Amino acid sequence: xxxxxxxxxxxxxxxxxxxxxxxxxxxxxxxxxxxxxxxxxxxxxxxxxxxxxxxxxxxxxxxxxxxxxxxxxxxxxxxxxxxxxxxxxxxxxxxxxxxxxxxxxxxxxxxxxxxxxxxxxxxxxxxxxxxxxxxxxxxxxxxxxxxxxxxxxxxxxxxxxxxxxxxxxxxxxxxxxxxxxxxxxxxxxxxxxxxxxxxxxxxxxxxxxxxxxxxxxxxxxxxxxxxxxxxxxxxxxxxxxxxxxxxxxxxxxxxxxxxxxxxxxxxxxxxxxxxxxxxxxxxxxxxxxxxx
Amino acid sequence: xxxxxxxxxxxxxxxxxxxxxxxxxxxxxxxxxxxxxxxxxxxxxxxxxxxxxxxxxxxxxxxxxxxxxxxxxxxxxxxxxxxxxxxxxxxxxxxxxxxxxxxxxxxxxxxxxxxxxxxxxxxxxxxxxxxxxxxxxxxxxxxxxxxxxxxxxxxxxxxxxxxxxxxxxxxxxxxxxxxxx
Ligand SMILES: Cc1cc2nc3c(=O)[nH]c(=O)nc-3n(C[C@H](O)[C@H](O)[C@H](O)COP(=O)(O)OP(=O)(O)OC[C@H]3O[C@@H](n4cnc5c(N)ncnc54)[C@H](O)[C@@H]3O)c2cc1C
Ligand code: FES
Ligand code: FES
Numbered sequence: 001x002x003x004x005x006x007x008x009x010x011x012x013x014x015x016x017x018x019x020x021x022x023x024x025x026x027x028x029x030x031x032x033x034x035x036x037x038x039x040x041x042x043x044x045x046x047x048x049x050x051x052x053x054x055x056x057x058x059x060x061x062x063x064x065x066x067x068x069x070x071x072x073x074x075x076x077x078x079x080x081x082x083x084x085x086x087x088x089x090x091x092x093x094x095x096x097x098x099x100x101x102x103x104x105x106x107x108x109x110x111x112x113x114x115x116x117x118x119x120x121x122x123x124x125x126x127x128x129x130x131x132x133x134x135x136x137x138x139x140x141x142x143x144x145x146x147x148x149x150x151x152x153x154x155x156x157x158x159x160x161x162x163x164x165x166x167x168x169x170x171x172x173x174x175x176x177x178x179x180x181x182x183x184x185x186x187x188x189x190x191x192x193x194x195x196x197x198x199x200x201x202x203x204x205x206x207x208x209x210x211x212x213x214x215x216x217x218x219x220x221x222x223x224x225x226x227x228x229x230x231x232x233x234x235x236x237x238x239x240x241x242x243x244x245x246x247x248x249x250x251x252x253x254x255x256x257x258x259x260x261x262x263x264x265x266x267x268x269x270x271x272x273x274x275x276x277x278x279x280x281x282x283x284x285x286x287x288x289x290x291x292x
Numbered sequence: 293x294x295x296x297x298x299x300x301x302x303x304x305x306x307x308x309x310x311x312x313x314x315x316x317x318x319x320x321x322x323x324x325x326x327x328x329x330x331x332x333x334x335x336x337x338x339x340x341x342x343x344x345x346x347x348x349x350x351x352x353x354x355x356x357x358x359x360x361x362x363x364x365x366x367x368x369x370x371x372x373x374x375x376x377x378x379x380x381x382x383x384x385x386x387x388x389x390x391x392x393x394x395x396x397x398x399x400x401x402x403x404x405x406x407x408x409x410x411x412x413x414x415x416x417x418x419x420x421x422x423x424x425x426x427x428x429x430x431x432x433x434x435x436x437x438x439x440x441x442x443x444x445x446x447x448x449x450x451x452x453x454x455x456x457x458x459x460x461x462x463x464x465x466x467x468x469x470x471x472x473x
Contacts, residue, residue, distance in 0.1 A: 005322035005329075010369050012323075033367070037347055040365040043324065044345040053324070057370050081359070105435020106416065108347055110359040111366070 002046025012055035016062065016141075020168065022054055024143040028165040030054045034077050035111035037104070038120045062115075062170070065089065070176055073139075076115025076169040080127075081106070083114065092176055095130035095185040095202055102126045102187060115169040118151075121159045121225055122196075124264075128226030129202030130185055132218030134174050141170035148173070155225035181206050181214070182288050184281045188273050190264075197221050198265040201277040205285055210240050212285070221265075222257040222274055231256040232278070241286045249282065250275050310374045312337065313381030323369035327361075328352045330368045331378060339379035339408045343437070350436030353409035354378045360416040362435075379408035382415065391415060391453045400449035402440035409436050414450045423454055 010033070013019055022030050031050035033039050034057070042048040056062055062077040067088050074083070080100035083089050090097045103112050103126050117127045118138070136151040140163060151172070154161050163169065181204040189195030200220035206213050215236050217229040235252035239245040259270035305320040312335060319334045331337045331354070343349035345364050352364040355377040382389035391414050394400065401407040410433060417424055417432035424432070429450050438446060 003324075005325040005367075008322070008324040010323040010367055012369050012372065036365050036367060036370065040326070040367065041346045043367075044326070044364060053367075055367075055370055104347065105350060106413065106432060107350060107353050107360045107362045107435050110361055 003043040003048055004046075008043070008048070008050065009052045010055060011053075012057060014058040016059050019054055019056065019059070020141065020143050020166070023168070024166040032056050032119075032168060034113040034116040035079060037108055037112040038116060056113075056115075056168070072174045072176060074114055074172045074174065076118075076171060077113045078115075080109035080112050080114070084109065092179065093130075093134060093174055095133060095183050095204075096127065096174070098185055099126045099130045099187075114172060118154065118172070119161065119163065119169055121155055121161055123158070123223060123225055124197045124200075124221045125226055126187065126197060126200070126220070129200050129218040129220050131172065131174070132226060132228050133183070133185070133202040133204045133216050134178060135204075135216060137173040138169060139171040139173060140167050142167040146170065152228045155227075158224040160225075178204050182285050184284060186277050186280065187220075188277070196264060199259075199270045199273045199277065201274060201281065203281050205236075205281075207241070207285055212236050212239055212241065217278075217281075219257065219274060222259045222270060224258070229253060229256055236282075241282055246279060246282050250278060253278050308368055308372050310371045310376055312376045313378060319368065321368060324367045326364055327354070327356075327366040327368050327371050327376075328363040330371075331363060331376075337378050337380050341405050341408055343405065343409075348435075348437070349406070349409075350413060350433075351406050351409040353412040353436065355412055355416055358419070360413055377412070377415075379411055382411060389415075390456060391418070391449070394449040394453045394456075395446070398445050398449040398452060400441060400446040406436055406438040406440075410438065410446055414453070417450070418454060418457065422457060424450075426451065429454075 029052055031053050033053045033055050039048060056077050062075045064075045065078055065082060065086050066073040072088060080103045083100040084097055103109050114127055117125050131151050137148050138151050138154050140147050149162055156162060183204050185202040187197045187200040189197050197220050203215060203217045205215040215233050217233050219229055220226050232249050232253040235249040253275055254271055257274055259267040261267050305322060307318045307320050309318045317335060319330055321330055321334060328340060328342055331340050340354055340363060341351040342364060343351035347362050347365050352362050353360055354363045356371060356374050382392060391411055413433050413436050421428055429447050
C-alpha cells in the first residue's frame, strides 16, 4: 500500500445539512466519499488527490429508496445490493436490478453506491445505460437549494459532469411507466463476474401496430461518457421493424458512436459488437413488440 | 464477550469505536486508515489477509453489520459503531465452525491466503440463504480469488456445509455441485 492515511483528513458528520455546509464553506476543498470503492482504490495505489474527505455514510435520507405513485426515487447513497433487494426496482426497473448485479462482487455491491457510480462517470459504468433507457432525472442538492437535470445531460465530458463543487448528487428519479415496454440490456465483458464492460447497450421501446412509437437507446464504452444514442433512435422512431430499418439504424449507430482502443478492447471490436447488439434488440422488438 | 474495551492510543486522533467478533474495540488512528490495517496492526487480528489492496481478490473480506465488505476499501471511520466479524470470530471455544471443518475435509484450503475471505463470503451466503444451489455459491464467491485449489473443492465445502445445516431432505446443493463439475 502506498497511500498514507495520516495525509488525509476524513470526517463523517452523519447529517446532510452539515455535509452541505462543509462543501459550501470551502468550495473545492472537500471530496465526498460514499462507498469508497473508487476513492479507496485510488488511495491504496497512492494516487488519491483528496486531502480532505467528507463521508456520506450514516445519512438515512441519502440511502432511501422511495416509491411514489409515478416514480421511484433512489437516494444517491443507496448501494447496489439495496437496489437488487428492492422488490419494486426488481419488478418495474429490471434493467437497473440486473446492472446492479454486475457491479463487481457481493463485497463490492454492499458498499458501492449508485450516486458514486454516476459521479465517478466512467464511460463503462454499468448503471448508466439502464438509467438512460429509463429516462432518469438527477436531483442535485446544495445549500443554495435543489435542482434537477435529465440524466442524459448530466455527463459533460470524460469524467466530467454538471455538479459544482458545493453540490451533491441527492437522488435519481425514475418514472414508473415501462411496464408495457420492451426492455433490453446486454453487457459484453471478458467474464461474467467482476468484468468491466467492453460494450453495453440498453433500451426501452414501445411498438404499436408494428411501428416503433417510442424508443430510448443508450450505450456504455462507446463514447467518452455514457450516452443516449439519439441519432440511432431517430432512425428507428416511427418505423416498422424491417430489414431496411435495421440497416439504416445500424448505419446511424456506426455514425454516432466514438469508441476507442484501450486495454480492454479495440474500437473496431466495439463498433461491431454494438451493431450486433442493436440487431439483437431489434429482433426481440419484432418478436415481443407485436404481441403488446 | 468481554466488558472492557481494547483501547489503542495515539492522542493525536479521536477514538473510533466499533465491535469486533462481539467485543468492543476503540482505536486512535487516522480515520482514513483502512479497516484491514486496523484489524491486522492495531487489533492484532492477522487472520484477515491482504491480496490485491484494490477490491479485486476478496482475501480481506470481513462482515460489517451483516454485509460482506472488502476491508481494504473501508476507511476505518466508516466502521464507527459497526459490528464486525472476522475469520477469528468463526470458531467457538476452540471448536471450528462447520464451514472451517468442511474446508479441511474437502481440501478447500492449500496455501490459505484466500481462505479467511472465502470463509467470510461463505458465511455471508449461508446467513442469507440456508440452502444455496451451485450457482448461488458461485455468485457468492465470485469476488474471492484462489490461486491454489481451482475453486471446485471450495464450492464442495460450502455445498456440504449448506447440506449439513439444511433440514433433512433439502440438502440438494451437494448433488448440484457434483453435477456441475
Ligand atoms: C473490485 C471492483 C469492481 C468493480 N466493478 C465495477 C463494475 O463491474 N461496473 C461498474 O460500473 N463499476 C465497478 N466498480 C467501480 C465502483 O464500484 C462503482 O463505480 C461504484 O458505484 C462507486 O460508488 P462508491 O459509492 O463506492 O464511490 P466513491 O468511491 O465513494 O466515490 C466515487 C466518486 O463519486 C463521488 N461521489 C460519491 N457520491 C457522491 C454524491 N452523492 N454526490 C457527489 N459526489 C459523489 C466521490 O467524490 C468520488 O469522486 C468496481 C470497483 C471495484 C473496486
Ligand atoms: S486485498 Fe482487499 S480485495 Fe484484495
Ligand atoms: S488456497 Fe492458496 S490462494 Fe486459495
